Amino acid sequence: MRYFVVIALLLTGLCALYACQNEQEIEFKRYFSAGQLVYQTRCQNCHGNEGQGLAALIPPLNDAEFLRNNHSQLVCYLQNGLKGDIIIHNSTYNGHMPASGLSPIETAQVITYVQNSFGNQIGLYDLKQAEADLKKCK
């Protein structure tokens, strides 16, 4: 009887853990695939289908270090546009990205896509985080 209870508890625990992980994964996939669509229609013309950018005019999106160091600002770049010197892979870019006009959920989706594509692996960026970061835009 005792063993039975222990095993049952263990099993329930495992199931819960599994379900939970699964849910996170599903959530991630949802953001990622929606983000891919946003990327293709709203970003790819400038940043390229492989996030390669365009010569010295438009920066590539595969500098994971830049993305990490400016993580809470990314959503602001999309919301308000970006202008002025930035350094990507040791090169200075001085272009102008117009404001994207995307909704907060779309920005969260596209950031999730970008930061997990082109060699980046930074994980999920969800709506809650986007909304919190948006409040802190400079």
Next chain:
Amino acid sequence: MRIIIPAFAAMLLWSACSFNKNDQKRLPIYGNREAVTKTLNGKTVTDTVYQTIPKFEYVNQYGKTITNKSLDGSIYVADFFFTSCPSICPIMHRNMLNVYNEFKNGGNVKILSYSIDPSHDSVAVLKTYADKLGIAGDTWWLLQGKKEETYKLAESYLVAVKEDKGAEGGYVHSGYFVLIDKQKRIRGTYNGTDEKEVSKLITDIKTLQADPEQSIVQ
């Protein structure tokens, strides 16, 4: 009209192939055409006169004057853009770089990018853009001229351009690349935002280079 021109061109291509057995593949000739009858040695002959690109005068990114004469003896590709264009121009010029890299070392192929926003795209702005795009030398010219003339000239290239405050960036324009031969006739139009069509353009330029008619010294 959209269908008629390619259809007519296809017919022309077909006839060119089937009646000139010695000829290699030839590119069609686009645009309006006129039959002109004249008397030659007492005989009446009818010639087809094709639409050609009219005279123009612009300044390139080096501040040098560029006219239709500057293109004498060259096959060239033309497009219309502006440096602050947020929509299709980055894709167009990402693809145009493929054309540039293919022909930058000789071959008498030039690229002309007419700015449709000359008040912003000064010579200095065009030069900076060229530098950032990584282009040098005299194969790819970025051109500034009078806005109204550019709009009119675009029509001769069969490309639609117009100002529209409601459009992204303030202009509507189509991203076509237009291939012009040494006789200044239109030999192809390609969607510059489609990498595959731009590959076809590169192939077509080589076909045109091999066309005996193009070895005529102007």
